[in-house]
Amino acid sequence: MSYQYINVSNHDGVGEIKLHRPDAMNALCAALMEEVGTALQGFAADDTINAVMITGSEKAFAAGADIKDMAQLSCVDAVQDDFPFSASGWTVLKEYRKPVIAAVSGYCLGGGCELAMSCDFIIATDTARFGQPEVKLAIMPGAGGTQRMARAVGKARAMELCLTGRFMDAEEALEAGLIAYITTVDRLHGDTLATASTIAAHSSISTQLIKESINQAFEMPLSSGLLFERRMFQTCFASEDRTEGMNAFIDKRPPAFRNR
Numbered sequence: 561m562s563y564q565y566i567n568v569s570n571h572d573g574v575g576e577i578k579l580h581r582p583d584a585m586n587a588l589c590a591a592l593m594e595e596v597g598t599a600l601q602g603f604a605a606d607d608t609i610n611a612v613m614i615t616g617s618e619k620a621f622a623a624g625a626d627i628k629d630m631a632q633l634s635c636v637d638a639v640q641d642d643f644p645f646s647a648s649g650w651t652v653l654k655e656y657r658k659p660v661i662a663a664v665s666g667y668c669l670g671g672g673c674e675l676a677m678s679c680d681f682i683i684a685t686d687t688a689r690f691g692q693p694e695v696k697l698a699i700m701p702g703a704g705g706t707q708r709m710a711r712a713v714g715k716a717r718a719m720e721l722c723l724t725g726r727f728m729d730a731e732e733a734l735e736a737g738l739i740a741y742i743t744t745v746d747r748l749h750g751d752t753l754a755t756a757s758t759i760a761a762h763s764s765i766s767t768q769l770i771k772e773s774i775n776q777a778f779e780m781p782l783s784s785g786l787l788f789e790r791r792m793f794q795t796c797f798a799s800e801d802r803t804e805g806m807n808a809f810i811d812k813r814p815p816a817f818r819n820r
């Protein structure tokens with residue numbers, strides 16, 4: 561499969577999608593997001609892939625949806641196409657079962673920040689800049705910026721960020737709870753790959769159920785979430801990997817998981 565706007569690679573259990581539109585700060589045109597959707601579906605169907613990472617360039621993870629494309633769009637066009645959910649990257653990611661990490665360096669703005677927040681967690685460099693600057697274009701976040709940002713950093717900071725359009729640096733993003741940890745530009749790829757490889761080495765039965773359970777925390781009241789978690793926990797006992805994991809511990813040897 562050849563792509564125009566992304567590079568796709570495999571690293572022993574980890575699939576990588578690198579956004580590559582250097583002349584436009586990785587602006588998320590529809591074709592790019594379509595390619596992201598295709599690559600994600602490929603990794604979903606590949607039994608050897610247990611975790612995915614999405615990266616950008618040193619300068620930009622992505623500076624948002626493509627403003628030059630949006631400038632041409634009428635309200636009717638946007639509604640008819642359900643913009644930009646017509647591009648499969650957004651829909652596929654929303655329902656994705658394998659863990660996905662966003663590795664962010666440089667600008668992570670607007671739709672770029674929404675894409676990163678649609679991943680399961682974000683690892684960022686000390687040069688990363690996060691923001692929802694749509695208000696400066698007289699529009700507003702449209703792919704989860706008001707919803708996921710408010711859940712990640714709380715109402716006050718989400719309001720302030722989305723209403724002013726200011727950028728937040730990595731230290732602030734870490735303190736606010738938007739990102740998992742900070743690394744350097746030189747180490748971003750290696751550190752993210754190491755984290756993704758750790759996840760990929762676990763049984764996909766448990767990693768997928770953990771992901772599903774944590775996501776349910778944002779959809780359900782606590783009592784329902786706790787019940788959901790308990791049922792998922794009990795489900796783990798049906799897997800061959802659970803037997804293997806516990807036997808390996810008792811035998812003092814590394815487990816050999818088969819995702820069964």
Ligand code: DAK
Nearest residue numbers: 584585587623624625626627628643644667670671702703
């Ligand atoms: N779109 C198109 N081109 C972009 C771009 C963007 N978002 N961001 C940068 N570029 C292009 C620039 O136009 C420039 O191209 P040339 O002029 O060289 O041809 C090139 O990338 C380099 O950019 P700059 O010259 O501006 O570089 P600087 O270092 O001076 O500034 C910057 C970098 C990232 C601070 C600046 O480029 C910037 O402010 N960019 C725009 C950031 C922004 O406003 N982003 C939000 C866009 S609105 C929805 C889902 C999603 C969305 C909407 C709806 N639905 C589900 C309904 C998303 C909306 C958005 O993201």
